[in-house]
Amino acid sequence: MPPTLPPLPTTVVGSLPQPDWLIDRDRLGHQFPPRVRAAELWRIPADHLLEAQDDATLVTIRAQEAAGLDVIGDGEIRRESYSNHFATALAGLDLDHPGTVRNRSGLDVHVPRVTGELRRPSPVQVEDVRFLREHTDRAVKITVPGPFTMAQQAQDDFYGDDRLLALAYADVVREEIADLFAAGADIVQLDEPWLQARPEVAKRYGVEVLDRALAGAAGTTHVHLCFGYAAMVAERPEGYSFLPELADVPADAISLETAQSHLDPATLAPLRGKGIALGVLDLSTPEVETPEVIADRVRRALDHVDVDKLLLSSDCGLKYLPRAAAAGKMRALAQAAAVLRTEL
Incomplete structure (x- = not known):
């Protein structure tokens, strides 16, 4: 049985700061998140890397527990970016001769090149x-890059149709979700920032792709949308x-950014009846908000959401923050939730 969660359970979207002894954080912070593999970022030799990543993940788990979070993730410590770890583990790709796409910041970046039928040779994140x-x-959550986003971050030299490519990604994601729940995940989250970045494409088949990926899921699922890492994308639209x-x-829930973007909570009204993971940590600054500031961000939204289905989270991943700032923000989030529970 999954652990019983309190009202307003707390979590973070996914990534947390990786130790500088593990990965070159300076290089990581001065380039856009890699879409192909970037083994040169790791400071640990390949034959010791898995052990080092396990050690760093354990530190990250303990940091979330110490902060008081209710739902714990792995911090995506083993990944160079939120998407490339999974996306490059598939068959049907030529990673030695990558393709290019224009990213949400308008720059051309290297991406996986699809040259055959996409398949998942084995589970990617079960371990x-x-x-x-x-x-x-505590309850555990694992994140998987969403099929729509992976399709937008790939060069298609096989399917010849962007919708068919996205549906192929949906099939491998659906298989992975089944294995993750079988391995003990309480929540599986699909990260789909490109639904926001490419809305004209998303409106053609984004829902169809998500429906296919989530079909038959055996546990609680979330879909995360955001406006991009604050360290990489400074400008926020109004909605x-x-x-x-x-x-x-x-x-079961949609994970959304509201702190840095100052999102009008009335925007959430169309999602009545669905769970909301409300992003209330501003990741554009290392300054740690007070619990009262965070609680006020939550209070603004209470009239527009189903409170019994509300989770409290970060806007996006905390990957690019200093570790002390990330720890402080997580602690303040848990303290804000404690205050708000007395008001329910």
């Missing part, structure tokens, strides 16, 4: 879930360009 499950007694469309997607 990550097992490690989490072994080292915490989401693809949001009401998610009302009928078979995910």
Whole structure:
């Protein structure tokens, strides 16, 4: 049985700061997140890297527990970016001769080049879930790059149709979700920032792709949308360009950014009846908000969401923050939730 969660359970979106002894954080912070492999970023030799990543993940688990979070993730410590770890583990790709796409900042970046039928030779993140499950007694969440986003971050030299490419990614993601729940995940989250970045494409088949990926999921699922890492994308629009469309997607909760973007909480009204993971940590600054500031961000939204289905989270991943700042923000989030629970 999954652990019983309190009202307003707390979590973070996914990534947390990786130790500088593990990965070159300076280089990581001065380039856009890699879409192909970037082994040169790791400071540990390949034959010791897995052990080092396990050690760093354990530190990250303990940091979340110490902060008081209710749902624990692996911090994506083993990944160079949120998407490339999974996306480059598939068959049907030529990674030695990558393609290019224009990213959401308008720059051409190297991406996986699809040259054959996409397949998943073996589960990608099952061992990550097992490690989490072994080292915490709290609810555990694992994140997977969403199929729409992976399709937008690939060069298609095989399918000849962007919708068919996205549906192929949905099939491998659906298989992975099944294995992750079987391994002990309480929540599986699909990260889909490109639904916001490419709304004109998303409105053609984004819901269809998510429906296919989430079909038959055996546990709680979330879909995360954001406006990009604060360290990489400073400008925030006033609202989401693809949001009401998610009302009928078979995910239990939609994870959204509201702190840095100052999102009007009335925007959430079309998602009534669905869970919301409310992003209330501003990641554009290392300054740690007070619990009262965070609580006020939550209070603004309470009239527009189903409170019994509300989770409290970060806007996006905390990967690019200093470790002390990330720890402080997580602690303040847990303290804000404690205050708010007395008001329910």
